[in-house]
Amino acid sequence: MSAIEFIKQVRNTLGIGLSEAKELIEEFEFPDKAIAAWHQLQEQKHQEEEAREYVDPKSWKNHWYWKFRPVEEEDLGQLKMLTPNYCRQLWSKFVTEESDHLMRSDVEQHWKIRKVERVKGYNWETDSDENQLRGLGDFLNPYLNWNPEDVVYLFFGRYSGFQMTWELFLKYSHPLLFHSYGDVLVNVNDAKVVIFEEHGYVRIGERRDFLGSFQNKLRT
Known part of the structure; x- marks a missing residue:
């Protein structure tokens, strides 16, 4: 598969924009790694949000x-x-x-x-x-x-x-x-x-x- 196809696969799987999908492929090269990393990042953000006590x-x-x-x-x-x-x-x-x-x-x-x-x-x-x-x-x-x-x-x-x-x-x-x-x-x-x-x-x-x-x- 070409890089363009990898980007489209990541975009369609995660429901994100093309630019974000492109950045993920550039960093992790393959869709499965990019998708796993994205989910890990979202979970980390969720945990950080849950731990916050005060609003900016x-x-x-x-x-x-x-x-x-x-x-x-x-x-x-x-x-x-x-x-x-x-x-x-x-x-x-x-x-x-x-x-x-x-x-x-x-x-x-x-x-x-x-x-x-x-x-x-x-x-x-x-x-x-x-x-x-x-x-x-x-x-x-x-x-x-x-x-x-x-x-x-x-x-x-x-x-x-x-x-x-x-x-x-x-x-x-x-x-x-x-x-x-x-x-x-x-x-x-x-x-x-x-x-x-x-x-x-x-x-x-x-x-x-x-x-x-x-x-x-x-x-x-």
């Missing part, structure tokens, strides 16, 4: 709802969008294994959050001053008593969320909660969990597993 900021920081509260360069290292796979792992650990979104789970027994109660006296949808929720920290701090440097996760659902510090969440809460409908805020080092519902309502609960985790640390 370039893919999200310029989204239109950030334009009113742009992320400062010095904060990009700590304000991290989770990859879908990493977010799924954390969601299953902290929120629920039964549903893609907290509001789609009809049975609270499936949640890894308990004692959830709505907290009155504040509405985050109506608290907007220069594209910041200036009253959010003052309202939540007495209930949470979290430290500014505490690591928190904000989950929009099973496959989407952010990792940041508590301080940065308060700083960028306006764009982070822009489409909130049952977003879940978890502090890695504390039992309390905050749920931001539609219409600006806030609920606070606690993690079911936190006490057990704390006792296990004491034993070790």
Whole structure:
């Protein structure tokens, strides 16, 4: 078979473009080796993607709802969008294994959050001053008593969320909660969990597993 026939065979087998098939034949000479190498490369890329924890900021920081509260360069290292796979792992650990979104789970027994109660006296949808929720920290701090440097996760659902510090969440809460409908805020080092519902309502609960985790640390 000629080189042209080898290239066409690789292209048809893999469903790729002619230029990519040509490069494979030039590197591996024969179709079977080229096809095997391509599959190996795809598997390697898949494994690397699965292992990634954070999304490149370039893919999200310029989204239109950030334009009113742009992320400062010095904060990009700590304000991290989770990859879908990493977010799924954390969601299953902290929120629920039964549903893609907290509001789609009809049975609270499936949640890894308990004692959830709505907290009155504040509405985050109506608290907007220069594209910041200036009253959010003052309202939540007495209930949470979290430290500014505490690591928190904000989950929009099973496959989407952010990792940041508590301080940065308060700083960028306006764009982070822009489409909130049952977003879940978890502090890695504390039992309390905050749920931001539609219409600006806030609920606070606690993690079911936190006490057990704390006792296990004491034993070790």
